[in-house]
Amino acid sequence: MPDEIVSTLIEVNPRVLVDGTFGAGGHSRRLLAATADEAIVLIGLDRDPEVSKHHEQNPLDDSRLTLFVGSYEKTPKAMKAMEIDAIDGMVLDLGLSSDQLADRQRGFSFTHEDAPLDLRFDQETGHTAADWLAWSNEKEIADAIYRFGEERCSRRIAREVVARRRREAPVKTVGQMADVCRQCVPRSRNHDIHPATRTFQALRIVVNDELGALERTLQSAANWFRPGGRLAIISFHSLEDRMVKQVFRDDDRWTPLTKKPLRPTDEEVRNNPRSRSAKLRIAERNEMN
Numbered sequence: 001m002p003d004e005i006v007s008t009l010i011e012v013n014p015r016v017l018v019d020g021t022f023g024a025g026g027h028s029r030r031l032l033a034a035t036a037d038e039a040i041v042l043i044g045l046d047r048d049p050e051v052s053k054h055h056e057q058n059p060l061d062d063s064r065l066t067l068f069v070g071s072y073e074k075t076p077k078a079m080k081a082m083e084i085d086a087i088d089g090m091v092l093d094l095g096l097s098s099d100q101l102a103d104r105q106r107g108f109s110f111t112h113e114d115a116p117l118d119l120r121f122d123q124e125t126g127h128t129a130a131d132w133l134a135w136s137n138e139k140e141i142a143d144a145i146y147r148f149g150e151e152r153c154s155r156r157i158a159r160e161v162v163a164r165r166r167r168e169a170p171v172k173t174v175g176q177m178a179d180v181c182r183q184c185v186p187r188s189r190n191h192d193i194h195p196a197t198r199t200f201q202a203l204r205i206v207v208n209d210e211l212g213a214l215e216r217t218l219q220s221a222a223n224w225f226r227p228g229g230r231l232a233i234i235s236f237h238s239l240e241d242r243m244v245k246q247v248f249r250d251d252d253r254w255t256p257l258t259k260k261p262l263r264p265t266d267e268e269v270r271n272n273p274r275s276r277s278a279k280l281r282i283a284e285r286n287e288m289n
């Protein structure tokens with residue numbers, strides 16, 4: 001899918017591109033490599049301050065790139081800082097990076113049992129997943145795990161979280177939460193998915209307000225684009241994909257260029273199993289409106 005993203009963004013002869021989920025810079029690197037145009041401006045954004053620290057140590061050495069720490073919803077702020085009035089292309093590769101998953105201290109991976117149950121992309125703002133579980137009621141917890149994790153045992157998990165809170169102490173670590181999930185979720189038939197996978201995904205989506213950020217961006221992004229500009233979004237969750245699909249189809253400022261979402265090839269999935277559920281949709285900013 002990176003090839004499709006690069007070709008669709010570069011073929012409009014862009015002046016300004018945005019990589020709204022910079023991560024390790026894979027998309028940015030490919031975009032810059034695909035054009036020798038020295039006048040192109042590439043704005044990178046990532047909500048995770050660690051991304052910028054990592055970039056300072058291993059810079060993607062290209063003066064056409066400027067990296068900001070912040071949510072992709074803040075694209076207009078970055079544009080203003082750079083005195084840019086419109087963009088021609090943007091890529092959003094939603095979710096979690098491999099670096100975040102590997103970080104032992106942030107709670108993203110349930111294999112690091114002693115890690116605090118944090119799950120925030122930006123540890124300087126908002127509240128940890130442990131805090132959210134400590135003050136939410138049983139129904140709120142069950143509903144979020146069901147909606148954002150599509151976890152059928154959500155009620156049982158929420159009941160156990162609240163019972164532990166009353167009986168012992170609130171769930172605080174990755175290991176404690178993984179233990180709740182192991183207790184409440186029957187093992188999948190071929191053991192291919194850990195009983196905590198869906199619940200951790202749901203908690204991450206909640207504490208980072210991931211759907212809110214996407215929704216607000218889909219409502220306003222058309223205002224940032226020059227006509228003919230293109231927006232490419234890779235999502236990993238059916239709710240995200242549905243939001244993208246509906247806006248691209250129903251908002252007359254966009255024309256969808258992908259009728260059905262593009263999916264990774266077998267080879268891409270072999271090289272990166274986490275890409276299995278990825279869906280890519282692309283739309284073009286219309287001339288009018």
Ligand SMILES: C[S@@+](CC[C@H](N)C(=O)[O-])C[C@H]1O[C@@H](n2cnc3c(N)ncnc32)[C@H](O)[C@@H]1O
Nearest residue numbers: 021023024025026027046047048071072093097
């Ligand atoms: C799947 S990774 C992107 C990987 C990247 N395309 C690469 O090639 O390395 C998703 C990244 O998006 C970031 N992210 C998640 N929500 C964000 C938001 N609202 N605004 C900006 N970045 C966000 C995460 O911190 C993470 O680094």
